[in-house]
Amino acid sequence: MPSSTSSRFGLQMLWSVSLKEAGLLLLISILATAGWWASNSDRLPLRAExxxxxxxxxxxxxxxxxxxxxxxxxxxxxxxxxxxxxxxxxxxxxxxxxxxxxxxxxxxxxxxxxxxxxxxxxxxxxxxxxxxxxxxxxxxxxxxxxxxxxxxxxxxxxxxxxxxxxxxxx
Amino acid sequence: MSGLLVLLCRVIVGGVFIYASLDKLANPQAFAEVIHHYRIVPMALLHPAALLLPMVEFVVGAALVLGLWRRGSSLILAVLLLAFMVGIGSALMRNLDISCGCFNTDGGHAVGLSLLWRDLGLLLLCLPPLLMRTGGPGLARTPHK
Structure with a gap:
């Protein structure tokens, strides 16, 4: 039982770390996209025609x-x-x-x-x-x-x- | 040994995504057309998706190659690969004769079963960086746990 508890704890930690890192990376990607879009004069309009x-x-x-x-x-x-x-x-x-x-x-x-x-x-x-x-x-x-x-x-x-x-x- | 395996997986998967992002970043209009051909993404989200997706591929691919936030980056790329597989599978089921737009926006590889196998292979390569304790050499300051 202790080993199963510890492996469940390890899995929870892994998910927690992965999700935090993924959130951070997505935030960076969104900011980079916004910056790139704003600085590009020939940019794609946000609304598709x-x-x-x-x-x-x-x-x-x-x-x-x-x-x-x-x-x-x-x-x-x-x-x-x-x-x-x-x-x-x-x-x-x-x-x-x-x-x-x-x-x-x-x-x-x-x-x-x-x-x-x-x-x-x-x-x-x-x-x-x-x-x-x-x-x-x-x-x-x-x-x-x-x-x-x-x-x-x-x-x-x-x-x-x-x-x-x-x-x-x- | 496991560190080397993780490094290899990181470089392959991250490198593929960085390469895949370049043409899309340079030609967002053409990439929007490629996405539109799948007939999945609503018109209101078409351009935001065409702008954001290549940047996610580039940033996250680079992070994985460099060993920064390898668990998070491999998780995102695994989810992206699953989404691509769903898109390709749905195009196959609807008999859409379209190009996949995976690496270039100008024609390219037609959607087919081989793409599903390729994406599945890449998905499996995401698992070692996501699950293994060691992260291999990289820029991460924390121990590779």
């Missing part, structure tokens, strides 16, 4: 940090898909909107070619931007990306903004 995961997007998503790099390189064309611009957009962006898709495409005929690398962005509505990406793909545009977070994500990430200059204001 269902559309990102549920939609079969017509083009791959691009993070703001990646889009900013492409913007600096100046090779990619930015395409604003918002129906209402609020008077500002990414500098140099062309407008292709759902309601006026064919007219907009015609208007940009001399500036936007099927071989161009395009970054589409909206006001955060991924389904609309994805629809436009699908329609562009049907017209032969293959090199397409969708900016995650839209224009507000771009602004939040420190991207340049300029007034719209082609009469596309809301």
């Amino acid at each position: 269902a559309a990102v995961y549920e939609l079969e997007l017509e083009a791959p998503l691009l993070t703001v940090a990646e889009a900013l790099e492409f913007y600096e390189e100046g090779v990619h064309l930015f395409v604003d898909t918002r129906s209402e611009t609020g008077g500002e957009t990414i500098p140099g962006a062309l407008f292709i909107r759902e309601a006026t898709f064919d007219d907009d495409l015609l208007e940009n005929f001399d500036f936007m070619f099927p071989e161009d690398a395009l970054i589409l962005f909206g006001g955060g509505d991924l389904s609309r931007t994805s629809n436009i990406a699908g329609r562009l793909k049907a017209r032969g545009y293959e090199n397409l990306h969708i900016l995650q977070g839209g224009l507000s994500g771009w602004q939040h990430g420190g991207g340049d903004i300029s007034p719209t200059n082609n009469g596309a204001e809301s």
